[in-house]
Amino acid sequence: MSTPIQAHDLGHPHVLAIAKRQRLHDALFYRVSQAFAVLVLMALIGIIATLFINAWPAFREFGFAFIWTAEWDVVNEQFGALMAIIGTLATSAIAMIIGVPLAFGIALFLTETCPVWLRRPLGTAVELLAAIPSIIYGMFGLFVFAPLFADYFQIPVQELMAGMPIVGAIFGGVPNGLGILAAGIILSFMVLPYMAAVTRDVFEVVPQILRESAYGLGATTTEVVRHVVMPYAFKGVVGAVMLGLGRALGETMAVTFVIGNAHRIPETINAPGVSITSALANEFAESFGMHMHTLFALGFLLFILTFVVLALARLLILHVEEGKGSKGY
Amino acid sequence: MQINQSLYNQRRRKNAAIMAFSGVASVIGLAVLVWILFVLFSNGFYALDWEIFTQDTPAPGTPGGGLRNAIVGSLIMVGCAVLISTPIGVLAGIYLAEFGDANKTASVTRFVNEVMLSAPSVVLGLFVFAVVVMTMGNFSGYAGMIALSLIAIPVVIKTTENMMRMIPGSLREAAFALGAPHWKVATMVVMTPACCWRWRASAARPRHCSLPRSTTSSSPSTWTARWPTCRSGSTTWP
Numbered sequence: 001m002s003t004p005i006q007a008h009d010l011g012h013p014h015v016l017a018i019a020k021r022q023r024l025h026d027a028l029f030y031r032v033s034q035a036f037a038v039l040v041l042m043a044l045i046g047i048i049a050t051l052f053i054n055a056w057p058a059f060r061e062f063g064f065a066f067i068w069t070a071e072w073d074v075v076n077e078q079f080g081a082l083m084a085i086i087g088t089l090a091t092s093a094i095a096m097i098i099g100v101p102l103a104f105g106i107a108l109f110l111t112e113t114c115p116v117w118l119r120r121p122l123g124t125a126v127e128l129l130a131a132i133p134s135i136i137y138g139m140f141g142l143f144v145f146a147p148l149f150a151d152y153f154q155i156p157v158q159e160l161m162a163g164m165p166i167v168g169a170i171f172g173g174v175p176n177g178l179g180i181l182a183a184g185i186i187l188s189f190m191v192l193p194y195m196a197a198v199t200r201d202v203f204e205v206v207p208q209i210l211r212e213s214a215y216g217l218g219a220t221t222t223e224v225v226r227h228v229v230m231p232y233a234f235k236g237v238v239g240a241v242m243l244g245l246g247r248a249l250g251e252t253m254a255v256t257f258v259i260g261n262a263h264r265i266p267e268t269i270n271a272p273g274v275s276i277t278s279a280l281a282n283e284f285a286e287s288f289g290m291h292m293h294t295l296f297a298l299g300f301l302l303f304i305l306t307f308v309v310l311a312l313a314r315l316l317i318l319h320v321e322e323g324k325g326s327k328g329y
Numbered sequence: 330m331q332i333n334q335s336l337y338n339q340r341r342r343k344n345a346a347i348m349a350f351s352g353v354a355s356v357i358g359l360a361v362l363v364w365i366l367f368v369l370f371s372n373g374f375y376a377l378d379w380e381i382f383t384q385d386t387p388a389p390g391t392p393g394g395g396l397r398n399a400i401v402g403s404l405i406m407v408g409c410a411v412l413i414s415t416p417i418g419v420l421a422g423i424y425l426a427e428f429g430d431a432n433k434t435a436s437v438t439r440f441v442n443e444v445m446l447s448a449p450s451v452v453l454g455l456f457v458f459a460v461v462v463m464t465m466g467n468f469s470g471y472a473g474m475i476a477l478s479l480i481a482i483p484v485v486i487k488t489t490e491n492m493m494r495m496i497p498g499s500l501r502e503a504a505f506a507l508g509a510p511h512w513k514v515a516t517m518v519v520m521t522p523a524c525c526w527r528w529r530a531s532a533a534r535p536r537h538c539s540l541p542r543s544t545t546s547s548s549p550s551t552w553t554a555r556w557p558t559c560r561s562g563s564t565t566w567p
Contacts, residue, residue, distance in 0.1 A: 250449020
């Protein structure tokens with residue numbers, strides 16, 4: 001260039017050329033990044049469409065009754081999803097009943113009572129637990145947990161409750177360490193660190209000055225958590241629970257190892273059962289024809305189930321935020 | 330000063346009970362961790378030797394042998410999955426963070442990403458089976474790679490967007506004021522510190538990082554690639 005360009009000389013052809021080139025680059029950048037975002041959209045549509053197309057023969061054959069039919073006859077090709085749905089919901093419910101209070105307790109301990117020098121190592125340990133592959137939970141459940149569970153929980157509890165009318169029936173069944181309850185407990189071990197770590201993060205975000213104000217008014221730690229930390233962190237806590245629930249519903253390997261894999265409706269919580277994911281893991285590789293279409297239908301139902309859970313969590317958060325009148329605190 | 334002694338004692342008891350519960354919960358959580366790690370090491374340690382890494386898995390019933398095929402297969406598959414998922418995830422994340430305010434496409438994509446994030450890995454495995462394995466006619470490393478990428482992409486998108494949104498707006502505005510085009514602001518001003526943060530965050534918190542999640546997902550890869558059980562790995566591997 002011959003003459004140096006002055007800052008105010010915006011009409012200079014060289015400056016205009018740069019501006020034009022940059023505008024082009026920006027437009028290109030916008031389009032490219034948008035294309036990748038749309039790609040993700042297409043992937044989800046593709047997943048749903050593929051699952052539905054492959055599941056369609058099963059839905060056409062069995063109709064809506066597929067969802068509440070309790071039959072799994074591979075030879076005669078009579079299938080129903082009820083047992084798998086019950087197994088999935090029951091194990092996830094047990095995992096949540098055990099896991100949510102424990103996760104909440106751990107988060108509480110890590111943010112409120114734990115000495116400061118211990119917080120980091122303990123928090124890291126919880127996160128380490130979250131990084132253990134789920135198949136290790138399954139192997140641990142089958143080889144280590146199940147025998148101990150049978151000897152030290154199922155048999156004593158059954159002896160204790162043998163005479164009682166309702167609880168005795170609930171805890172009945174062959175005490176071999178495998179079944180719905182064992183799978184639920186292993187699942188709770190598995191989802192516990194996720195929920196604990198996220199809840200801890202959410203609690204930590206609460207401004208310290210809010211806590212100190214409440215303590216200054218004479219509140220106990222419990223009251224501070226109940227009336228200050230929880231309302232502030234509610235959205236995140238719901239998110240943490242939903243993350244755990246989503247994991248529990250979709251978990252495959254850990255459940256398959258310990259659920260017992262019997263296609264029948266579990267009469268007691270110690271009875272072996274089957275979940276959607278364990279049916280898929282066990283049978284998919286050997287399936288063909290209607291059997292395979294049915295397994296695709298099970299996968300489709302699982303997808304819908306997790307989707308509904310996510311949508312409900314969104315609705316719950318929206319509802320609570322509306323009740324507060326404003327989003328700011 | 331007068332205090333209601335019974336109410337005060339009641340509050341203190343309740344507090345003590347709940348604090349004790351939270352302590353017990355932490356002990357249980359850590360005990361489970363220690364137990365699992367102890368079982369893993371005590372059973373797995375004596376089985377570890379060089380042959381695990383240097384020899385292939387033999388036919389069932391034959392003594393000796395190692396897991397070389399499975400280890401190499403996992404590494405290749407995870408490496409390729411990272412190569413596929415990182416550009417897609419990072420670019421889509423940039424779109425959401427930079428152009429995603431009050432934008433219909435972006436809000437739909439964000440919701441879709443949430444759905445993908447919570448989608449069970451089995452379902453993704455089913456999809457890849459239907460699309461890749463059924464059309465190609467056999468299990469392959471490609472299918473495993475695609476399944477793992479599908480798991481990793483939503484995680485990468487979400488982390489990228491969150492990290493880019495943490496960069497202060499003043500930094501961005503300063504760059505714009507100097508006349509930097511948007512793509513330079515996004516890639517050089519916003520991404521660079523975001524990358525550092527992201528790396529630190531993922532090093533400190535494994536669950537933010539997509540890598541552990543994709544390396545440890547066993548269900549989609551066992552069907553789509555059949556690597557762990559596949560002795561003739563080289564025939565299915567391209």
